[in-house]
Amino acid sequence: MKQHRPPRAIALGYFDGVHMGHRALMERAVQRAREIGGTSAVFTFDKHPSSVMTGRQVPLLTAGAYRQDEIKLLGGVDEVIFGHFEELRTMDWRDFIHELLIGRFGAQYIISGHNNRFGYMGKGTPEGMAEECKKAGIGYDCIPDVKIDGIVVSSTYIRQLISLGDMERVTKFLGHPYTITGVVAHGRKVGRTYGVPTVNLPLPPEMALPPYGVYATRVRVDDQVYLAATNIGVKPTFVDGGAPTIEPHLLDFSGDLYGKLIHVELHQFLRPEKAFDSVEELHAAIEENVRQTRAFFAKG
Ligand SMILES: Cc1cc2nc3c(=O)[nH]c(=O)nc-3n(C[C@H](O)[C@H](O)[C@H](O)COP(=O)(O)O)c2cc1C
Numbered sequence: 001m002k003q004h005r006p007p008r009a010i011a012l013g014y015f016d017g018v019h020m021g022h023r024a025l026m027e028r029a030v031q032r033a034r035e036i037g038g039t040s041a042v043f044t045f046d047k048h049p050s051s052v053m054t055g056r057q058v059p060l061l062t063a064g065a066y067r068q069d070e071i072k073l074l075g076g077v078d079e080v081i082f083g084h085f086e087e088l089r090t091m092d093w094r095d096f097i098h099e100l101l102i103g104r105f106g107a108q109y110i111i112s113g114h115n116n117r118f119g120y121m122g123k124g125t126p127e128g129m130a131e132e133c134k135k136a137g138i139g140y141d142c143i144p145d146v147k148i149d150g151i152v153v154s155s156t157y158i159r160q161l162i163s164l165g166d167m168e169r170v171t172k173f174l175g176h177p178y179t180i181t182g183v184v185a186h187g188r189k190v191g192r193t194y195g196v197p198t199v200n201l202p203l204p205p206e207m208a209l210p211p212y213g214v215y216a217t218r219v220r221v222d223d224q225v226y227l228a229a230t231n232i233g234v235k236p237t238f239v240d241g242g243a244p245t246i247e248p249h250l251l252d253f254s255g256d257l258y259g260k261l262i263h264v265e266l267h268q269f270l271r272p273e274k275a276f277d278s279v280e281e282l283h284a285a286i287e288e289n290v291r292q293t294r295a296f297f298a299k300g
């Protein structure tokens with residue numbers, strides 16, 4: 001067999017959201033890579049498997065454009081390998097292991113969850129994987145479900161929590177706050193006229209959408225972190241319809257952020273979005289939301 005240098009410890013999965021269960025797999029890949037003197041990697045797909053299989057887009061917890069960065073940052077792995085799901089879904093599961101993972105990517109260790117399925121029609125099981133890896137003389141770890149409060153951590157459960165606006169519980173299950181990333185666009189330049197400039201971000205349409213409303217958030221931009229009171233919605237006080245946006249008002253900040261890549265961490269739902277009768281009432285509500293945001297982060 002051709003020896004790859006360095007060998008890889010490869011964790012398998014889509015890793016949407018990079019939650020606590022995903023992290024258990026990746027931590028194991030990092031540990032195994034260290035043991036074999038190799039590199040740690042994730043093998044994932046370019047498209048969400050159930051979105052392709054069902055023809056319905058699953059709302060995602062990580063925007064497509066930032067998946068590689070998030071997986072590396074949160075999972076701590078050296079590499080992210082993307083396979084084309086449309087091509088691989090027809091591959092026999094044994095070929096997937098021997099030809100692709102071992103032959104092409106030099107897997108010396110494979111790590112998967114206990115309910116993962118592999119290859120054409122999902123015919124490969126962890127039991128089959130264990131047998132094939134043994135035959136090939138490489139290691140295989142099957143990781144049991146991670147549970148929090150007796151509940152199995154899953155992207156599906158976290159999506160439900162997001163749709164309820166239960167961001168504190170989302171943070172607990174993800175292991176990090178739900179984060180929407182994007183490039184600052186120009187808005188209508190109205191915010192600044194009443195002293196509340198906001199950073200306008202279009203909501204990535206593929207992502208899970210929390211309820212319209214105001215959130216206590218933290219915004220990361222360059223190497224700085226700011227507290228922010230953030231509105232998600234369609235601004236019914238001003239606008240009739242239109243695509244939803246996410247708009248943080250950064251506390252204790254003034255400057256120009258147009259064109260910057262920013263990360264908005266949603267920590268707590270404060271109130272639903274509302275059509276106010278006047279700008280004065282909206283302004284008073286925003287001031288209250290700023291106080292609530294400071295109070296949330298002050299309690300740590
Ligand atoms: C903390 C916060 C809460 C807000 N709440 C609402 C709201 O409930 N209803 C609404 O119509 N607009 C709300 N807005 C205002 C709009 O989202 C937006 O900031 C304003 O229309 C200025 O738009 P511009 O950035 O396009 O100039 C809120 C803004 C902030 C910063």
Ligand SMILES: Nc1ncnc2c1ncn2[C@@H]1O[C@H](COP(=O)(O)OP(=O)(O)O)[C@@H](O)[C@H]1O
Nearest residue numbers: 187188189191192197198250254255256257258
């Ligand atoms: N504290 C702040 N929070 C958010 N944006 C700020 C802040 N201070 C200055 N800005 C800048 O002002 C812009 C927002 O002003 P605003 O009048 O709301 O215009 P727009 O409608 O284009 O968002 C932001 O994109 C950013 O460049």
